[in-house]
Amino acid sequence: MVKLTEYEQKMYDGGMGAFKQRAIHKIVDYANALGAKELCTVSKATVYFGYHPYLDAVESEDYDEIFSKMVLCDNENVYKLDSFSEECFAQTCVGPCDHYCHEPVGISKEVFDKNRKFLELTREAGVSIAGSCTPYLSGWLPLRGEHFVSTESSNILMCNSILGACANADGLEASAWSAICGRTPLWGLHIKENRYATHVVEICCPSETPLDWDMIGYALGKKLTEGNERPVLVGDFKKPDLDKLKKCFSSLATTSGCEICHIVGCTAEAGTLEEALAGYEPKKRQTITLEDYEDAVRANCDAGSADLQMVVLGCPHYSLAEIRAVAAILKGRKVADGVSLQIWTDMAIQQLAEVNGYAAIIKEAGAYLLNSACPLVCGRTVYDRITTGVAVDGAKQAHYYHSDLSSRGCKIFYGDTEKCVEAAIKGRWEVQPCRNVLF
């Protein structure tokens, strides 16, 4: 059983109110499920708040009741939303709609209004509105050794691997419990001794482009079939930048539960292979081959051609550099009639895109620069416009669309950003030879 400090015990016994008491009770349940011995203090959190579709499982208009059932996991009692931990800076992850508009997203005004209302309620309780799956792009950065929680799997990989900060993939509920009580189980990647690499993976496939790294992440995740693996990437690969790692980590966290990925010469705890292994013999040595890479492309991109109704960019949320690159392709051109070209980012980056004129170019082309969400997270009615085809430049979107849209009989295409933008302009995805002669 987990051992509590005096402060934690006081909270557990109700000395800091029923709201915090419920949160720490659930953190203790979580700690006992894991076999953790004690808790640690969390100083940064991202939480999955707003009117997300999964909340519809509770048939109620009362946010306190919805929050109690779905976040605090109590079917018997209703807790009044109270203050979150003062020790932990909490901000929102992606939400179910753009913060300022709903029509381009394909979401009703009712959902938009309810989302804003819910976000305002949690903002008053101490959770800042950020609407970001890439919080590190706008200043939410846990430092080396800092304990954080996050509801975005690619963010967990990024902050564990690149920054050397400490988190497990806790999930929607536990991130909120931690943001409320300021504690998480001291277990897994919160302990330095548990962070060394267990699997050595040699990269023997293309590694130049963002798409290459998206496919490396996807193929790597497929190879991690034992659970709790901590890979270290080695080989003669081209060193990735932040935008490429963003892609790699989002697809890696799609096909696996991986929470930390060392990359020799690139990540915080892998200056060398020896440092990453910390003296341990690897459990397995694997290779990502060109065949693995091609399999990953085929898994995400349907064969053939089709007319498109939607093209989605910005999974994970685009950086300013990525938006600038899209604006450069779109400048002076028009998206085809009947195609919704959506470019997703957060509000901070969107503002920078406004200042720099990229947003104006995108608007002039008939595309949409949107914030705080993505179609996958919005769910509900966003796919209604798709009848024959959708194209995306993020494997995470492509992978999950194959489940979400399987009953609609439409095609899901995946390719690099330029190909997706050109397809949006043409209104159609055409099979054509590409660098790897695949799609």
Add this chain to the structure above:
Amino acid sequence: MSERIVLKGRPAYPGKAAGKALVCPDSIQGWAGVSEETGCIIEAGHPEEGKSIKGKILVIPYGKGSTGWSGHFHSAAVAGFSPAGWLFSHIDSRCGVAAAALEIPAVADFPEDVDIFSVIRTGDHVEIDGDTGMVVITRQ
């Protein structure tokens, strides 16, 4: 003639549960993995696609995919499609949260020489005790 097998793991969430096993050696993805409207597995290409998790003892290795893993199972549970219990071969954070969120019995972390995926088959009757870690499998 029925066969009876007894295993012991680490108790992860208290309580007793019994039901038919749904064995998923490759786990179930969280996002777009289980329908919150039907309780059935919807992960494209999953070997048990179309089967309901309701009332089952889910036998899985660990979580997979989105950090929202627990949330999707919890939503399905709130909508009336809760599994009866969990067996996790190697618990991870996603599964730990799911155990705490759904508040159903769970046993985890079996000895290295016990492969629960070869011992337990989908459809076996399984009784689990989340207080002691005992698991009893009965096969007709």
